[in-house]
Amino acid sequence: MTAATVRRRRKRGDGRDAWLLVLPALVPVVLISVYPLVQGILLGFTDAEAGLNQVTNFNGLDNYEKLLHNELFWASFRIGLIWAFGVTIIQFLASLGLALLLNADLRLRWLARTLALVPWAMPPVVIAIMWRLMLNPTYGPVNETLRSLGLPGDINWLGDFSTALPAVIVVGVWAGMPQTTITLLAGLQNVSGDLHEAAAIDGASTWQRFWHVTLPALRPVIAAITSLDLIWNFNSFALVFVLTAGGPGGKTMLPMLFAYNEAFRYGNFGYAAALGNVMVVVIAAFLFFYLRGQARSRES
Amino acid sequence: MTQTLAPPERDRKTRTTSVAPVRRTRTFARPLQYLALLGYVLFLGFPLLFLLSTSLKTPRQLQSGDASFIPDSLTWSNFSDAVTKANLVQAAGNSLYVAALTTVIVTLLSLPAAYALARFKTKLRGLATGWILLSQVFPFILIVIPVFLVLKQIGLVNNPLGLVLVYTVWCMPFALWMLRGYVAAIPVELEEAGAIDGAGKLRVLRSIVLPLLAPGLVATSLFTFISSWNEFFFALVLIQDPELQTLPLTLARFVGAEGQVQLGQLAAASLLATVPSLVFFLFIQRRLTSGLMSGAVKG
Numbered sequence: 001m002t003a004a005t006v007r008r009r010r011k012r013g014d015g016r017d018a019w020l021l022v023l024p025a026l027v028p029v030v031l032i033s034v035y036p037l038v039q040g041i042l043l044g045f046t047d048a049e050a051g052l053n054q055v056t057n058f059n060g061l062d063n064y065e066k067l068l069h070n071e072l073f074w075a076s077f078r079i080g081l082i083w084a085f086g087v088t089i090i091q092f093l094a095s096l097g098l099a100l101l102l103n104a105d106l107r108l109r110w111l112a113r114t115l116a117l118v119p120w121a122m123p124p125v126v127i128a129i130m131w132r133l134m135l136n137p138t139y140g141p142v143n144e145t146l147r148s149l150g151l152p153g154d155i156n157w158l159g160d161f162s163t164a165l166p167a168v169i170v171v172g173v174w175a176g177m178p179q180t181t182i183t184l185l186a187g188l189q190n191v192s193g194d195l196h197e198a199a200a201i202d203g204a205s206t207w208q209r210f211w212h213v214t215l216p217a218l219r220p221v222i223a224a225i226t227s228l229d230l231i232w233n234f235n236s237f238a239l240v241f242v243l244t245a246g247g248p249g250g251k252t253m254l255p256m257l258f259a260y261n262e263a264f265r266y267g268n269f270g271y272a273a274a275l276g277n278v279m280v281v282v283i284a285a286f287l288f289f290y291l292r293g294q295a296r297s298r299e300s
Numbered sequence: 301m302t303q304t305l306a307p308p309e310r311d312r313k314t315r316t317t318s319v320a321p322v323r324r325t326r327t328f329a330r331p332l333q334y335l336a337l338l339g340y341v342l343f344l345g346f347p348l349l350f351l352l353s354t355s356l357k358t359p360r361q362l363q364s365g366d367a368s369f370i371p372d373s374l375t376w377s378n379f380s381d382a383v384t385k386a387n388l389v390q391a392a393g394n395s396l397y398v399a400a401l402t403t404v405i406v407t408l409l410s411l412p413a414a415y416a417l418a419r420f421k422t423k424l425r426g427l428a429t430g431w432i433l434l435s436q437v438f439p440f441i442l443i444v445i446p447v448f449l450v451l452k453q454i455g456l457v458n459n460p461l462g463l464v465l466v467y468t469v470w471c472m473p474f475a476l477w478m479l480r481g482y483v484a485a486i487p488v489e490l491e492e493a494g495a496i497d498g499a500g501k502l503r504v505l506r507s508i509v510l511p512l513l514a515p516g517l518v519a520t521s522l523f524t525f526i527s528s529w530n531e532f533f534f535a536l537v538l539i540q541d542p543e544l545q546t547l548p549l550t551l552a553r554f555v556g557a558e559g560q561v562q563l564g565q566l567a568a569a570s571l572l573a574t575v576p577s578l579v580f581f582l583f584i585q586r587r588l589t590s591g592l593m594s595g596a597v598k599g
Contacts, residue, residue, distance in 0.1 A: 018424050021416035025409040025472060032469040033435060033443070036450055040442035098340050101333060112337050115344040121577040123530035125548040126570040129555060130351045133567065141350050174347070179523065186519055190485045224481060228436060228474065235439040238532035242552055259441040269445055276442035283437050
């Protein structure tokens with residue numbers, strides 16, 4: 001039997017096999033995610049409110065018109081985009097550096113590897129609590145370090161208008177680094193060592209080998225993890241909810257926090273769902289352009 | 301930065317054959333690599349140490365606003381207080397039950413599907429990939445209100461099983477996505493070689509695909525477990541009974557009652573909430589980074 005015959009055999013009956021293998025995963029997904037999702041999208045075009053006896057009517061685009069004239073909504077979206085892109089980009093660069101270090105043969109690598117996994121194991125709520133302690137203006141070690149260096153050490157990181165968003169972004173990077181690092185590391189370990197060897201024999205420098213061997217091989221993994229990071233960050237809730245609850249003065253009011261307040265503090269279900277719909281459109285647009293770009297550069 | 305990129309294969313080579321020019325770049329690169337590593341260790345590790353230090357401080361030291369890193373005198377009372385006051389044990393039990401059950405179900409359901417999506421070129425593949433991406437795009441706020449209504453209809457609101465159901469569906473897209481990538485990274489030639497050598501389909505899957513997939517499989521199920529263990533938003537909306545609360549809910553409630561004196565307890569409770577998944581990680585982390593693929597296909 002040759003490889004070609006094997007390949008031909010595999011082709012036959014592939015469609016049926018594929019369906020059988022995918023089916024178990026498909027059933028719960030359709031029941032518990034597709035139906036509520038459709039319902040949720042529709043909710044965005046109604047005046048639904050919390051409460052048992054509320055009558056819900058379709059109100060077309062009223063919610064969106066209201067959003068359009070809501071300054072808080074625009075501010076929240078701007079903050080959401082700064083947050084999502086800031087965290088995703090810094091996180092990716094930091095994680096790639098760490099993954100490469102972990103893939104090298106260094107002593108004490110086990111320590112860094114263990115520490116790199118720890119934030120992953122921590123609930124966002126705990127991470128938020130921990131960083132509240134770290135950034136506390138009076139007894140937090142961040143200000144303490146600044147003071148010992150002779151710098152102004154009385155900054156209220158999470159309470160000051162100008163520092164709240166950057167501080168929250170740093171916490172976001174800290175919290176999200178593990179899964180990005182591990183994913184990239186797993187990808188790195190699948191990069192063929194032979195290619196590296198061949199490139200090295202041909203006289204390629206470390207940088208050249210990184211650029212022409214490692215990076216192209218990693219590209220699918222990079223595309224996957226950065227898209228997911230972007231979505232997760234844009235939709236993230238718990239971390240900032242516990243850190244600042246959107247304060248001070250709404251400076252860290254991410255779209256999810258804004259929507260949560262609308263739905264569960266003011267009871268405007270329809271309005272909150274409309275906000276969710278807008279979030280979907282925004283994030284889908286970014287992903288579309290990003291993944292199309294990725295697909296193109298893979299073909300070329 | 302560019303010097304930190306030497307792949308392990310090359311390092312192993314140089315140790316045995318010791319080619320002179322390579323040696324020179326290595327001695328130059330090593331200090332930079334260690335410096336970068338130190339930076340990462342500090343950034344990642346210090347907040348954890350400070351959390352630990354806070355949990356061991358006495359209320360008096362915390363109240364004095366003393367920012368010193370080393371506690372005056374070690375006290376375990378924060379831990380015992382946290383456990384008795386905040387119902388931590390019960391909440392931990394709830395979290396463990398929900399996360400473990402979710403992980404098993406997600407892994408069992410997504411492994412065959414991921415294999416199919418990676419290996420078979422059918423219409424299904426594009427469809428599934430599109431859906432996986434789409435499902436991640438939708439913010440929870442859209443889903444949570446209808447999900448609440450659905451679960452209420454089938455009596456699963458305020459029930460850990462309802463949470464398992466939601467988490468399973470919520471974790472599956474990512475599990476599928478990652479696993480599919482790991483399967484695709486295994487060269488088809490290996491499977492074909494197995495088939496040529498006379499191994500049946502199942503034998504090929506068990507003896508060739510599964511061992512190579514292990515790191516990816518571990519990474520994926522870890523992700524599922526931790527996601528469910530950590531999840532806050534769905535739990536916040538779907539679980540109202542204090543006895544059924546998961547850990548994140550209990551802790552978030554704790555934050556509200558936070559005063560300077562309570563900080564020690566808060567830190568202790570936070571640490572305790574992190575311990576189980578931390579142990580899980582330390583136990584399993586070696587397998588996460590072991591390179592099974594290196595040199596699998598010799599050209």
